[in-house]
Amino acid sequence: QFTALSSLLVLSACGGNQAAGDEDGESSGGAVKADIGVISYISGPGAAYGEAITNGLKLAQEEINGKGEVEINLVIEDSAGKQDQALTAAQKLMNSENVTGIIGPTLSTEMNVVGPEADLNGVPIMGTSTTAEGIPQIGDYVFRNSLPEALAIPASIDKAIEKYDAKKVAILYGNDDVFTKSGFDTMKKAAEEKGLEILTIETFQKGQSDYNAQLTKIKGLKPDLILASALYNEGAVIMDQARKMGIDVPFVGGNGFNSPEVINIAGDAANGLIVATPWYGEKEDDKVKEFVGKYEEEYGKKPDQFAAQAYDALYIMAEALKNAGEADRDALRDALAEIKGFNGILGEFSFDEEGDVVMEPTVLVIEGGAFKEFN
Ligand code: VAL
Structure with a gap:
């Protein structure tokens, strides 16, 4: 009992010291x-x-x-x-x-x-x-x-080509956001480099609720794959409306889609979404x-x-x-x-010289209402 009490006293004395010495962000206790x-x-x-x-x-x-x-x-x-x-x-x-x-x-x-x-x-x-x-x-x-999208998107597209033998794609992106625009640039570049035929490029804006015009056009062109650059809110609604119109091809999404919120909003309509991720909880x-x-x-x-x-x-x-x-x-x-x-x-x-990231992504697909590793 005595030992426990004295170590408690020592601990609180240390705490007091640290608090006293921290005015400029340094403490005499070392923290x-x-x-x-x-x-x-x-x-x-x-x-x-x-x-x-x-x-x-x-x-x-x-x-x-x-x-x-x-x-x-x-x-x-x-x-x-x-x-x-x-x-x-x-x-x-x-x-x-x-x-x-x-x-x-x-x-x-x-x-x-x-x-x-x-x-x-x-x-x-x-x-x-x-x-x-x-x-x-x-x-x-x-x-x-x-x-960054520049590492994630090419990995997802590669996987989609390998799995579905995709040759023709449609691209849909938000043109009023830095991330959705940048994701689009990366998708377009990756599609071109990988020899995919881009059937159409469609745009939308933040908060949009009706994607009928864009999706009708895309449906008529019969793509093997849809590349979509969106935040989860718009992205989930796009997938929901696409499935309701009978568009059942896989989607490749950027980082905005890599959220369980897509499944919460779109439900089964989110099945068939491919994303690359820096982290996977089932690892x-x-x-x-x-x-x-x-x-x-x-x-x-x-x-x-x-x-x-x-x-x-x-x-x-x-x-x-x-x-x-x-x-x-x-x-x-x-x-x-x-x-x-x-x-x-x-x-x-590690950061590279510019403060950017070097990392190998894992590709996931939504199946049966959950993100799974896409092997
Ligand atoms: N990654 C996106 C962005 O850079 C969102 C999803 C946070 O804006």
Whole structure:
């Protein structure tokens, strides 16, 4: 009893020391203390992305802080998927001296306006879900740990060609969003390189609810495959309407489709959707299993790849903060750029010279209402 009591006293004395010495983000007890700002799509039609991301971050935060080397306080702001709201949130976070780095925003469209501001202000920022071309190239302070479309889409198309002997495709994409446009460019390029005949290219806008005109045209051309670049909300409705019109060919989708929300919205109509993913929850891997178990216990549902990428992202931030040795924006940027061979639930991770990702995706297909490995 005496031993237990004295170690308790020692513990609380240490805690007191750390709190006293942390004003500039360093503590005499050794733990680097920092506020990390988060800009996430938490309300509005794409809120499931932000929910998964913030859940993943909070789970990682609990574990990281429990280890005692780094103490992270998350300052979470909602962007509602809007550029102007994301920018306002970023300005608020950047104006707070205690914010050493930022995670987010969720959409590439948002990062396109937030990234240059963060870079200009010397605040390191890391996207966990921004997959459009050119994000880390915005500047030295801009990073991402999300699998870019440029790696995901060619892998999905290859698999679809191999499995269905596809030769003719139709492309459908949102032309008012940085990510859906970039996904389209990648799809078109990949289709051309792989010798596929592109029968038609159709467009839509955010929030559109009727795709009859585009789908009627596509149906008449009889493609073997439809390549669609959309966020989940529009994507799921497109698949639902396509199946109702009797279009039963497979779809290849980009990262926006890689969400269980597609199945929740479209139900059986989502069957036949192919996506490439940086992370798969059914993988035989101890780290993945532990994460899935903890996440389910905490949130009552299975994590998706948005949760997984966010979880690893905070660990990468924590590792960089630890290596930086202080809660300083420039030191954090330099330490992030140095991250090599980080071992997380996405596998081994390094940034390339531009702060972009090198990764092998896994191709999934929705069958019987669930994502399965497409072997
Ligand atoms: N990956 C997309 C983007 O970059 C969405 C799905 C978050 O905007």
